[in-house]
Amino acid sequence: MKPPPILPVRRLTFAAALIPAAALAYNAFPGTLTANPVDYITDQTGTWALAMLTISLAVTPVRRLTGWNEVIKLRRMLGLFAFFYACLHLLTWVVLVSFFDVPTMLDDIAERPFITVGMATFLILLALALTSTRASIRRLGRKWQQLHRLVYVAAVGAVVHFWWLVKADVTEPRRWALAVAVVLGFRVWWTLRSRAAVARTVSRS
C-alpha cells in the first residue's frame, strides 16, 4: 500500500492539534468551562501538553514499524504543539492561579515537588523549542541530537508532575505513564537489540 502524501497529513494534523485550544477559547466566553473554569483550563492545557508530547514521541516508532518514512516530518510540529500547550498551562498558572504573585510562585516551585518537576519539564521543552530551527540543527551538529534526547526526560517529568499532583486517585496519570512507557519502550527495546547485534558481530570477528 502506498503511504499517504505528507503535505495534506501535515495540514490536517496542524488543524487537529489546534482543536483543544479552540474549544477552550470558544467555551471560555459563554462561561461553560465547568463551575471551576480555571481548574478546568489548567487541567486541559496540561493534559494536551502531555498528549502532544506523547504523540510526538510516537512518530519514530510509527515510522519504524510501518516504514512510512515521511511521517518524521510531523515530529517537530507535534513537539512544538506540546510546547504551545505547556506555555498555555504555565500562563494559566501565572495569571489565573497565582495572579502574578511572584513570591508565592517561587515558594510553590521550591516547596511543592510536583510544581518543581513541572517547571523543570517546562524548561526542557523551552530549550528544545528554541533549538528546533534548521539553523540550530546545523549549528549544534551532533550535540543537537544529544540535547534533544532530553525530550525523554521531559516526558517522564510530565507524567511525574501529573502523578504527584493528584490527591488519591492515580487512575489517569497511570494511563499516561503507560502510554509514555510504550513509546519509550520501543526505543529501549531497539537499543538493546542493536547492542546485542553489535556484540554478536564483535564476538564473531
Place this chain on the structure above:
Amino acid sequence: MLIKKAQDLRYSDITPESVYNGRRDFLRIAAAASVGIAAGIGGVQTVEAQGTLPAIPNVKKSPFSTTEKLTAYSDFTTYNNFYEFGTDKDEPAVLAKRFKTRPWKIAIEGHVAKPGSYDIDDFIKGYALEERIYRHRCVETWSAVVPWIGLPLADLVKKVEPTSAAKYLEFVTLYDPAQMPGVRSPILQWPYIEGLRLDEAKNPLALLAVGLYGQILPNQNGAPIRLVVPWKYGFKGGKSLVKIRFVDSAPRTAWMVQAPREYGFYANVNPTVDHPRWSQAREHRLGEFLPRKTLPFNGYADQVASLYTGMDLRRNF
C-alpha cells in the same frame, strides 16, 4: 513632673486586617439581620428554593449568614467531592442519582447520657432548623457561598448530654458498596470518618445540614444529613452520616490515614499554612476567573480563633 511612659505596643496587639474586616462584616451582618427583624420578616424569609427537590418549610434566618453573592445552585450541585460516588467532581451528581436516603437511621453513641438510634425524619423534627449562608472552602483551593439549612450541632450536643469522658465527636458516614461505586476501590479508608473536638462541636457555627438553597440536600451533596464546619476545609464535612460517636480520643480521620503528612485533624482554613500540593493563600470562587485571597479561618476568626489559643497552628494543621 511625672511623665508616664507609654506602654509598648506589641505586634501581637495589632488587630490583623482580616480580623478587623471580619468584625466589620459581622457588624454589617448583625445590622442587616436586625433590620430584617425590625421589618417583621426575621424568621421565615430565606433563600428562594431552587432546583426540583422538596422545599423545607419554617426555616429561621441566622445572623451568622454572610451577605456575599451566592454560588449558583447548578455549580454547587454538579461540582463537588464525594469520593464514594467517584473521584471526579462531576461524578457524584451523576452516580448518586439513585442513592436511597429514605428510610435512613442515624445513631448517637458513646459517652453520652442519652444515646439512641433515630429515623432521620424523627431526628430532624426534634430541632429548630436555620438557614446559614456560609463560605465554603475546599482544600483544593476552590470555594463557594452556600445557603445551608440545618440544625446547630451544639443543640444536638446539649440534648444528648455528653459525659465527662466525651472529648471528641466521631462522624461516621455510610459505607454501602451496593449503592456507592467509589467505595469499591481502596482510595480512602471506608467508611469515611471525620472528627471534631467537643468544644469545636459546641461552637455555634458548626452545623448538621439537611438542606441547601431552600430544599432538602441533593444526594450528591451528602443527603440526608451532613456536617458543615465553615472555618475548616470542606473535607471535614462528612456526608450522609449514619453515626455520631462521642469518644475520649481524637478519631483517625479518613484523610489523615490516607496521607498523614498532608492532612491533619484540625484542617482549619489557614492561608499561611500550605498544603504540600497547594499554596492556601488564594482560592477560586466557583464561577469566577480571578483568584481571591483566603482569610484565616475562612473569615470566621472572630467566632472560632479562641478555640485554638496557645496552639501552634503550623503543627496542628
